Amino acid sequence: MGKVATPARSTTPVQLAGLVGVFGRLGGLSTFGPLLALLVAIAIFGLLSDRFLRPDNLTVIVQQVMVVGTLAVGQTLVILTGGIDLSNGAIMVFTTILMAKLGVGQGLAVPVAVLVGLLAAGCLGAANGLLVTRFRLPPFIVTLGMLNIVLSITLLYSGGSSVTRLPDLLLILGRRFDVGGTLVTYGSLLMLAIFGIAAYVLKQTAWGTHVYAIGNNVEAARLSGIRVNQHLLTVYGVGGLIYGMAGLMLLGRVTVADPLGGQTANLDSITAVVIGGTSLFGGRGSVLNTLIGALMVGVLRNGLTLVGIDALYQTLATGVLVIVAVAVDQFARRGSR
């Protein structure tokens, strides 16, 4: 955090105002709230179950949130601009089928198949962006349409059946390696790297500032000389690329390409974003909040399982959490006005 520029000799009203501003920014429950909730949840499950805090269990949680967490990075970018992406799960699944079919059936070299898959995912994302900007259609409608189109293409292309016996290289992100006695997957590392890069880009570059500005006040962004349409196009395109990487993680995790998989991944990614405290109205939130949100869902499911609570109640708990998170966001927004 940057320090207040004025030298701190005595507390002046101006400095007080600055302090209030800093707390208004940080303490608006939007950053600390979700983190605190996550830590509390971890502490509670740690007390209730001996196994919960063991390193191997914690890495399992990270592996479990790997795919949805990565999808949620792209989702966060889109939501920060004031949009929403319902098609990300479908794009991811399409990518898995495409990579698998190219890598197995067509006998392409695996790196080429992966590259084609990522490119296709990026193009599908960009297609969303094009429809949102060029034809000025609401993101909800565009991505709802895209969800169905891509799902249908996936089923037609795969003939409705899974692609199995995939080459090892396609499953690389599910491969584990040993870190001080616990097994970590390459996919978990890639997910954390994607979060890190997205956080850097959003907070430290002009591109990221413009994402927030567009979500905040699109007219102000336009008047400031930001090429809003072009920017949105790249946001949706980059989102698509990230969904493609999530596809590669999904392959590593389940080891087959299933055209009917990931049906609720889109809503799960929105859940992670919302629980993290990012506003669905755009312009407020961060990708690290989304990581917290994704981990929260993972911790809840894993912890409740270890404590011996039925899976049906886990979904119920997630649902309650979403509503609480949005209620808190609304409350904070009203408070800051």
Added chain:
Amino acid sequence: MTSANGITPILQARGLVKRYGHVTALDGTDFELLPGEILAVIGDNGAGKSTLIKTLAGAIVPDEGEILLDGNVVHFSNPMDARRRGIETVYQDLAVAPALDIASNLYLGRELRRVGPMGSILRMLDKPKMRQEAARQMAELKIGIGSTTQAVETLSGGQRQGVAVARAAAWARRLVIMDEPTAALGVKESAMVLDLIRRIKARGLPVILISHNMPNVFEVADRIHIQRLGRRIAVVTPQSHSMAEVVAIMTGALAA
């Protein structure tokens, strides 16, 4: 090009015409902004002042007529063109990004990057420099704000407008256009923005002030451009005419 008294206007327009179908918004308007002055532009609804200002700010391309900046003919096809020529506009609806901090708003669309590979390769913003410069700008205009890392939404309406004005003043090299800058503000906050307008003038930048608020106009304007039925029908000064006379001219009750 020089005006009658031998001074080259900073910004001048001649015979501007803008039609929308059968509606003529501008019907051969002339316009002159002299160096270092605050020029108020007033007019009834539908007089074309909004269209005139948008034309000068580059947001509207006129059907006929020409615009001269420092005596040279210019063509603005969008607001960025005008901005590149040193014309900054403050809009009435507080055109800021509320969740971004003051420094980010001041530099929105013109961010500074770090020098060296951190900036050129990693595209890293130079936040310390932007904050420092923003703080200097705000201090110069005497806008009392604690920290430039404060989100704009934590500010009062007047302070927010202060950020928008500081932003315009920071980038404007030739002139600042203010479109109803006090319309959304209370009395006290309006007074603050009027003070800001005077300080911008004191820096040597001329200001075009569009306002409905006659007392505000009479308080700060050096000259008043009265727009009526798509034309400039008079230019008066607060000394030469009373508020009642200006309103009468504006509404057509009194011949200019």
